[in-house]
Amino acid sequence: MIGFCALAWIQPSKAAPTPIPYPTAAETVRSALLQAQLALADDTAAAQAAWQTAADAYAAQLAEPLAHTAPEADQRVRAGLDEAAAALAQGDAARFAAARAQVWTALLAxxxxxxxxxxxxxxxxxxxxxxxxxxxxxxxxxxxxxxxATLAVRDVALGKVDAEQALQAVQADLLDTYQIRLAEALADLRAADAQGFATRRAEAAALAQG
Known part of the structure; x- marks a missing residue:
């Protein structure tokens, strides 16, 4: 049993670090939650520490900007981190996997x-x-x-194309990508159902929902 407050992530546990790129901070959140999930079965202290790393990275680098530009996504990340904390406290791997997927898909959104x-x-x-x-x-x-999308946004920054053209390219590229990823998540969900893998099923279902 892990004894810690699910709301501890609202403020970083240490002094705010030097700002790092937003995608790097998001990857820190993602990888730390994966490490927490891997440690959940046999090392609760390591799982808690990894969760705290994820929570600190989000609070320090991503929470404020996303609250302004994507408030619904910010709330989903916060809820997912709280859900992950509750899953850690209960030692519930499937619940944690679903919460981890919720956090990542909210960050992508x-x-x-x-x-x-x-x-x-x-x-x-x-x-x-x-x-x-x-x-x-x-x-x-x-x-x-x-x-x-990468080329279009680069060209906007360089003044080579207008923002509307770049926006169309970004939407086409990313929405097509996420449609493909949705199909992959649904295929994983069907496979996990067939094989009786509860944790994998929970994660695939959350990815598909996200």
């Missing part, structure tokens, strides 16, 4: 909404800073890695 808002405001530099907070399609022999 926040990144997309922020890029969109920055482009609509004509701020290509800010959009470029947030764009790497995204998923990518898996490249195969039949598909190329998707770089349309």
């Amino acid at each position: 926040g990144g997309y909404q922020t890029v969109t808002a920055m482009l609509q405001a004509g701020d290509g530099t800010a959009a470029r800073a947030w764009l790497p907070l995204r998923e990518f399609r898996h490249a195969t022999r039949f598909t190329r890695p998707n770089a349309d």
